[in-house]
Amino acid sequence: MRRGRENRYENLRIYSRLYGKGRYYIFLFIIFSLIVIGGSLVNMVTMNRRNAKNTQEYVNNITDQMANAVSIRLRDKRILVDSIGDSIEYMNGEQYMALQDNFLERKRLISDMDFIAFYDSVDREFYFSGELPEGIAADGEHLMELETVRNAVETGKSAIGVEQQYLLYIRPLYRNGQRTGFLMAGEGEASMRDIIRTGGFSGRSYSCIINKDGQVVLSTADDGAFVYLAQVFYDGEDQELLEKMQVMEDHIDHDEGGIFEFRMANGNDGYLSYTPMGINDWIMLTIVPKNLLSVYSDSFVLRSFIGVLGSIVVSLAFGMTLTGTYNYGRKSLEWLAFYDDITDGINNTEFKQKYMALSEKNDMSGYAVVLLDAVDFKEINEKYGVGVGNEMLKYFYRSIDKNLKKEHLEIAARSEMDHYFLLLKETDPDEIQKRLDAIVSEINSFEDTDLPKNEFEFWEGVSFITDQSMDIMVLQDQARMALKDKKTSGKCLFYDDDIAERIRQARELDRTFEQALVDGDFRLYLQPKVNMRARSIAGAEALARWYHPERGIVPPVQFIPYLEDSGKIRKLDRYIFEQTCIWLSRRKAAGEELYPVSVNLSRNHFMEENFLDWFVETTEKYGVDNHLLEFELTESVFMNDAHIRKVRDAIYKMHEHGFTLSIDDFGIGYSSLSLIREFDVDVLKLDRSFFLDLDSRKAREVISCLVNLARELDIQIVVEGIETYRQIEYLKILNCDVVQGYFFSKPLPEEEFGKWSDAFDFEQYGG
Ligand code: C2E
Ligand code: MG
């Protein structure tokens, strides 16, 4: 039992170590999560910054490319216009004359211009092809006054300019070193848009070309975005933007490009990129709404953020589940550790803890520890099954609990099987008896329950707390010992000095047992059995006696129960069996009559596999006929479900080897008649208690019924403990076979048995 308890504590230790580790893992997990979350946040911020930088670089690159593409296109067109001018300059008179016919028109189509005009300032001739823009007259002199044209003609270099939203390519013309006029080609709005929109941003960017004075030279028609810019130029309200513009102006002065972020007129953020075009003093400005570019990067950042957030949520959920599991585990552990799953009440561990807590603050001398043990509870399990059995145990607990005085901090717990410990605030034995009687009658009332009604009896052991420092385990042990001492159901047994002394002595005996066996302090006693019908000696029962050097002859009742507890009984049984074999072989050698002898066999043997082998070997060793030996088993052997297969096997083997088998003390235990039918027994030893009250008709009927049943089943009856002639007479009427008791003889040492048997005369006993 102690081992069981230690095991349970060991399990608890393992569990708590496990859960201790669980806590450690949770701590690690939280740290890990924090690192991940922190890392993600830092990462996100860096990514965002880098992203902004990347975006700017990207916008810059694209606008550079756009500006480049526009410049190239403009230059290409200028080159085209230049080459047309070249052709004109080298024309002969005839060709020159055909100029107006279709040359200009052909060149216009090839160069994809809206118009081409040619002015011969010498002849004052003006030719043109295509449609001249409004506000530009078909008049060479007038055109000469346009600033771009005048500049080009004056410098003698071809030029690009803008007039009336038309992009003009001017090529001054010379002949023989003489200025002879100019060629002009122009592109209108549609082409301009195409030019400026070369580039990207899915058409959602805005571009324009300005000059160093900040005047818009060329723009798409939709230049709303620039309106605000223009306002800034003029109103100068946005200080930050103004500063950025200042930087831009500086850059532009040095023919450098750049980019900055600003709030657009529509309230959205955007980038403004500026790139010198390398044509005139033109600068290409491009505005890109920030969200256009960051739509992807932002969504990426958003995704990352959601990812991190998701991770946090998942981690949190995981953590919570883990904590939940941990808490649940801890609660289960607590439940396991402190509650009894059968009664739903506290278990013995908790009982002890509660006691200890109580004893720290209260004077415990007013309390008593009580142990209640249901008599024959095993029968309930056998009769109704374990389910009902467990319900019954729960019902017991409920009934006990109902009768506790909670205001006095009384507690109760089931400790194991059908054992209940109670802490009652009582010191008067009579009061305790009353309280326990009340509990038992409450149980037997079977109120508020559908459980099968049974009349229950309890063994009751009590120990008083004589010393505040007494350990609860000691108190429980004492209550247990008091209960065991006499085992009188329905009557409280109080642990006292007598019990203490008996127990002390028994423990002492148990401790010295093995040495005593070696020292030969155990003797074989034989008690004769007499066959009433044959009027002769039927045999004997082998019984042990301890010749204690200090205490004299100690009867078995004083040590057998303790040897049973410690398992040492098996050694004693083997010793007595061997002594019996020696005795028989000696008689055999001496040519004396051989009597069958029955030996007691503790149920302890049945836990051992093949325990019978030793007995068989021993009879062989001493050359004793197995038929002379009988094993006496008590009913308890058959009551252990766990070993029932072993019992069956053993019985089978016993018969196989020629041993006989009896059930000892039949009638004091479970008296199960089914046992006789179920197991192949040869002898039934009726307990002496049957014959104590022969005046009772009922008792007589039970006996005669048993005797008849045994006879029917061909089982021999041995009647034990017969002391009086009156009992003998009754047995004669019953036609009973064998009798064992003081009436014929007490158990005798071997030599005395020899003498007794030699002198035996049935007539002597009044027969
Ligand atoms: P048991 O096997 O039922 O043995 C019969 C007991 O009844 C013996 O007590 C015997 O002395 C006693 N007895 C016999 N006739 C009478 C009578 O007319 N009146 C009264 N009052 N008692 C009588 P004992 O020798 O004290 O043994 C007690 C129990 O101890 C035995 O009961 C048996 O169960 C156990 N026992 C004794 N020796 C051994 C042993 O070697 N091994 C085992 N396992 N148990 C043993
Ligand atoms: Mg016996």
Ligand code: MG
């Ligand atoms: Mg007996």
